[in-house]
Amino acid sequence: MTGHTDPGGPGQAAADSVTPDWAIASSGLTKRFRGGQLAVDDVDLAVPAGSVYGFLGPNGSGKTTTIRMLLGLAFPTSGTAELLGVKVPDGATRVLSRVGSLVEGPAFYPYLSGWENLARYDAADRFASPKTAKARIGEALERVGLSAAAKKRYRNYSLGMKQRLAIAAGLLQPRELIILDEPTNGLDPQGTREVRSLIRQIAADGITVFVSSHLLAEVEQVSSHVGVMRVGKLVFQGSLPELRRTGAARISIRTGDVEAAAKVLRKLGLADTETADGVISAGLGEMAALGDDAPEKICAELVHAGIGVRGLAVETPSLEDLFVGLTGEGFDVER
Amino acid sequence: MSSADVVTGNTGVTEATPAQMRKAVEGEAPSSVRAYARLLVSELHLVFGRRRNQLLLLVVALFPLLIGIALKVASPKGGGGGGPNGPNNGAAFFNQLAGNGVFLTFIALTMLLILVLPVVVAIVAGDSVAGEAGHGTLRYLLAVPAGRTRLLSVKYLAIVAFGAAATFIVAIVALLVGVVLFPVGPVALLSGTTVSLADGLLRVFLVTLYISAAMAAIGAIGLAISTLTEHAIGAIAALMILVVGSEVVDQVPQFASAGPYLPTHWWTMFDSLLRSPVDTTTLWHGLLSFVVYAVLFCLFAWARFTTSDVTS
Numbered sequence: 147m148t149g150h151t152d153p154g155g156p157g158q159a160a161a162d163s164v165t166p167d168w169a170i171a172s173s174g175l176t177k178r179f180r181g182g183q184l185a186v187d188d189v190d191l192a193v194p195a196g197s198v199y200g201f202l203g204p205n206g207s208g209k210t211t212t213i214r215m216l217l218g219l220a221f222p223t224s225g226t227a228e229l230l231g232v233k234v235p236d237g238a239t240r241v242l243s244r245v246g247s248l249v250e251g252p253a254f255y256p257y258l259s260g261w262e263n264l265a266r267y268d269a270a271d272r273f274a275s276p277k278t279a280k281a282r283i284g285e286a287l288e289r290v291g292l293s294a295a296a297k298k299r300y301r302n303y304s305l306g307m308k309q310r311l312a313i314a315a316g317l318l319q320p321r322e323l324i325i326l327d328e329p330t331n332g333l334d335p336q337g338t339r340e341v342r343s344l345i346r347q348i349a350a351d352g353i354t355v356f357v358s359s360h361l362l363a364e365v366e367q368v369s370s371h372v373g374v375m376r377v378g379k380l381v382f383q384g385s386l387p388e389l390r391r392t393g394a395a396r397i398s399i400r401t402g403d404v405e406a407a408a409k410v411l412r413k414l415g416l417a418d419t420e421t422a423d424g425v426i427s428a429g430l431g432e433m434a435a436l437g438d439d440a441p442e443k444i445c446a447e448l449v450h451a452g453i454g455v456r457g458l459a460v461e462t463p464s465l466e467d468l469f470v471g472l473t474g475e476g477f478d479v480e481r
Numbered sequence: 482m483s484s485a486d487v488v489t490g491n492t493g494v495t496e497a498t499p500a501q502m503r504k505a506v507e508g509e510a511p512s513s514v515r516a517y518a519r520l521l522v523s524e525l526h527l528v529f530g531r532r533r534n535q536l537l538l539l540v541v542a543l544f545p546l547l548i549g550i551a552l553k554v555a556s557p558k559g560g561g562g563g564g565p566n567g568p569n570n571g572a573a574f575f576n577q578l579a580g581n582g583v584f585l586t587f588i589a590l591t592m593l594l595i596l597v598l599p600v601v602v603a604i605v606a607g608d609s610v611a612g613e614a615g616h617g618t619l620r621y622l623l624a625v626p627a628g629r630t631r632l633l634s635v636k637y638l639a640i641v642a643f644g645a646a647a648t649f650i651v652a653i654v655a656l657l658v659g660v661v662l663f664p665v666g667p668v669a670l671l672s673g674t675t676v677s678l679a680d681g682l683l684r685v686f687l688v689t690l691y692i693s694a695a696m697a698a699i700g701a702i703g704l705a706i707s708t709l710t711e712h713a714i715g716a717i718a719a720l721m722i723l724v725v726g727s728e729v730v731d732q733v734p735q736f737a738s739a740g741p742y743l744p745t746h747w748w749t750m751f752d753s754l755l756r757s758p759v760d761t762t763t764l765w766h767g768l769l770s771f772v773v774y775a776v777l778f779c780l781f782a783w784a785r786f787t788t789s790d791v792t793s
Contacts, residue, residue: 217624220790242626249624253617257531266618269523270627272516315621 169195169323169354170216174225177211185211187378188225193356193371198349200365201358203375204473209358210250212375213327217247230322243273246316247325251332252308256301260292260311263300267315274319286314290344306337313344324348326357330364342368362469374472381472386465393463393471397441398427399448400457410451414444430460517635520627524639528605534643537601541647544597545589545655552578552588553662582659583668583678586685587755589655590648590692594748598651599724602644602696606703607716609636610786614711614793629787637704637779644696652689656682672756688751691767695748698771699724701778702744708785711793741766744774 170193177186186208193199203209214220216227218238227234232241254263264283268274274282287293290310295303303311309329316324326345330338345368349355359365365372372389374382382389397416401407404421411419416428430440441460448455463471511519528534552575574591577584610633613619622632659665668681676684702723707716727745730736740746747767753760 214620214790214792217620218626219620219623220792221788239626239628242624245624247621247624249620251617253621255527255616255618258527266523266527267621267625269519270622270625270632272511272513272520272628272631274516275511276515276519 167195168228168231169193169197170199170227170229170356172212172216172225172227175212175215175222175227176224177208177215177220178223184378186215186222189375189378189380190383191227191373191380192383193354193373195354196352197371198345198355198357198365198369200362200369200372201356201375202362202365202372202469202473203358203360205360207360207375207473208378209360209375210327213247213249213325213356213358216325217245217249218242219249239272243271243319244321245323245325246319246321247327248309248312248316248329249325249327251328252312254300254308254311257299259297259299260287260303260307260314261296263311264315264318268318271319282318286317287311289317290314291340305332306334306340309333309337309341313341317348321353323354323356326355328358328360330359330361338364362466366465374469376473389465389468390462393465393468395430395460395462396427397430397444397458397460398425399444399455400425401448402454402456406451406453407448410447410453411444414447416444424456427461517631520631521635521638524635525642528639528643529646534605537604538647538650541593541597541601542650542654544593545585545651546658548589548592549585549655549658549662552585577669577671578659578663580664580666581668581681582661582663582665583656583681583685585659585663586652586655587688587752589651590688590751591749593651594692594695595728596725598644598647598692598696599699600721601647602640602700603703603717603720603724605643606640606700607707607718607720608713609640609704610707610782611710611716612707612713614791615713617793619793620791623791630783633704633708633783633786637701637782640700640704641693641697644700645693648689648693648696652685656685670755670757671752674757676757684754688754691751691754691764692748694768694771698774699744701775701782705778705782705785708782708789741770744770746770 170191172189172191175186175189175191176184178184189208189212191212201209201212211220215222216229216234218235221235229238229241230244234241254260255266258266261283264286265279268279268283269276284293284296287296290313292307292310292314295307300308300311309332313326313329316326329341329345333341342364345355345357349368355368357365357369366386369386371385372382373380374389382392399407401424404424404426407426408419408421411426411428416430419426419428421427441458445455445458574584574587578588610619613622623629665678667675667677668684669675699720703716703720706719707713710716724745727743731740731743731746747763747770750763750767753763753767
């Protein structure tokens with residue numbers, strides 16, 4: 147995607163690309179299965195164009211069903227969804243050629259080679275030029291490091307190769323959005339790293355990446371934004387710093403005069419103070435009022451009030467803690 | 482992605498939008514007709530290139546050969562192929578075979594029409610959508626996006642092509658075997674008149690077309706069943722049960738009034754082409770039956786396929 151030969155006139159650029167603010171936007175997206183089970187419940191996705199969006203949630207939380215609706219594979223019970231500013235599923239056939247996807251693991255014809263498989267998918271794309279097919283397939287295979295195995299039957303591919311072939315299929319065309327559903331499922335650590343670096347490369351080209359995972363650790367390193375699903379509901383959506391901020395950091399102060407310190411903290415608006423012997427802690431939830439340098443201000447106030455501060459620490463819950471807090475512990479007990 | 486990593490033009494204003502890159506890398510988008518042709522070729526390649534299907538065609542080709550040899554070996558004893566156990570109009574063909582090798586095509590087609598050709602069509606038709614669903618490739622084709630109606634129509638055309646290919650292979654192999662093993666000359670029709678060999682061959686061609694149409698009709702039923710499941714084998718079995726069931730019911734005198742509405746009822750009516758004058762009324766009835774079945778079940782498949790969630 148790095149080769150752009152013609153910058154094009156400004157007028158043409160405006161006509162060509164009505165860049166929407168949201169690569170993916172949904173409102174009230176709901177899917178109720180025939181059995182009555184609510185798989186996706188009133189989900190309002192807002193994926194900024196150009197972001198790497200980690201779509202998180204435990205298995206069975208409705209991630210894949212949401213992705214299926216975005217790709218026009220499943221029809222929503224109610225609500226709407228837009229990809230790159232085009233309504234789906236109505237406009238799916240128009241917009242999806244600008245969207246690469248990997249849904250629920252790779253799927254190819256076992257009796258065809260890797261190359262033939264990509265050629266098959268490329269032939270199905272009505273916007274794909276047959277003239278450039280050969281070059282595009284070769285480049286896609288090259289990009290995922292499968293050039294050497296291009297002639298090998300898919301049946302004989304290893305799991306990691308299958309996964310990479312699926313990503314190659316997503317890269318057959320220059321895309322504006324890539325949707326990857328659990329791209330590292332079943333991969334060894336080495337494969338996981340490869341996928342991660344691929345995501346970085348794709349994102350570096352300015353392509354929006356929407357990547358789902360049940361593991362926070364997997365997307366934490368690559369994503370700029372996250373959405374967290376829990377039993378069909380989107381329980382959090384925002385940038386990673388925003389997610390961090392939801393976890394109320396706590397400040398804990400080691401001091402000789404806990405009582406006096408508590409008074410100062412309360413005066414600063416920090417209400418939920420907890421005292422243990424020699425240590426007082428308070429949630430920094432209202433930190434916004436104090437600004438980003440709240441710990442410093444608190445320290446200064448304490449010292450100003452003549453309270454000896456022996457130690458001061460700010461404890462932030464890890465993203466993992468926040469994630470577990472949002473999605474609940476354990477297995478799919480809520481189903 | 483492009484081989485040219487060199488940024489041309491003035492530095493600083495070279496950041497192209499994805500849409501522009503798309504234009505540059507993708508080349509011209511093909512016309513919708515060409516794109517459709519490409520998908521159709523891909524589908525035909527998939528169906529005809531698959532080893533299993535090639536094996537099916539090979540098996541289908543072997544039958545006329547075996548039938549021809551068996552009849553050749555048996556004919557001196559029976560003094561002209563005296564009534565083997567075939568269906569009624571089959572028996573008439575057997576009597577003619579001794580005089581003309583061309584009749585081997587009608588014998589082979591009649592015999593294979595009972596089970597072998599429907600099985601071959603059922604395998605390809607039942608596999609068409611269900612097989613893709615089972616492999617999971619259906620969701621990727623639709624996400625490409627192939628377009629549901631577009632994909633389904635291509636699938637049906639491939640089924641029709643495969644059914645016709647199987648039928649024509651039977652006819653051609655039978656004709657070749659018949660020519661080699663039996664005398665060839667002007668063709669004596671079932672009605673007693675004799676027509677030229679060229680006229681006879683034309684009738685062979687029309688019979689083959691007629692049977693191809695019959696196969697296209699059950700192909701549509703197979704396609705419809707195939708949209709209901711992601712287990713190809715289930716769809717194949719269901720279609721076979723339907724075909725055999727229809728053939729059985731067609732044989733029961735008590736159900737005679739229902740006969741003309743059965744999907745298999747008109748299959749063997751191709752013998753109308755072997756009379757002079759040709760019984761066109763029967764032929765048109767048969768063709769009408771095939772068209773109605775094809776349209777009805779294609780519509781069913783379409784209604785189902787374009788509205789159901791792909792969950793595989």
